[in-house]
Amino acid sequence: MDAQSKELIRKCQESAGNGDIMGACKVMLVLMEKEEIKVDVDEDQTYLQMAENLKPEDVRKVLQMALKVRESGEIKDPEIKNAASILIRAIEMS
Numbered sequence: 001m002d003a004q005s006k007e008l009i010r011k012c013q014e015s016a017g018n019g020d021i022m023g024a025c026k027v028m029l030v031l032m033e034k035e036e037i038k039v040d041v042d043e044d045q046t047y048l049q050m051a052e053n054l055k056p057e058d059v060r061k062v063l064q065m066a067l068k069v070r071e072s073g074e075i076k077d078p079e080i081k082n083a084a085s086i087l088i089r090a091i092e093m094s
Contacts, residue, residue: 015094016056024087
C-alpha cells in the first residue's frame with residue numbers, strides 16, 4: 001500500500017462517521033450491486049446488505065474497495081468509477 005493510500009485510511013478512521021462520507025459509501029455500494037461489480041473483499045454480505053447495515057467502522061473496507069475500483073483496468077463503468085472517486089475525495093477533504 002502506498003503512502004497516499006495509508007494517509008487516506010488514516011483520515012478515514014478519523015472521520016468515518018461523517019454524513020457525507022457515509023452517504024458516498026452507500027451510493028458506491030448500491031451502484032456496485034446494481035452493476036454487478038465484483039471486488040475482492042472478504043465479506044459474506046452483498047453490497048446492498050453492506051449499504052443497508054453500514055457502520056462507521058465499515059468505511060475503511062469501502063474505501064479499500066473504492067481504491068481498487070478506481071485503479072482497476074477491468075472495471076469500465078464510469079458511474080462506478082465516479083462514485084469511487086467521490087468517496088475518495090470526500091475522505092481527502094475531511
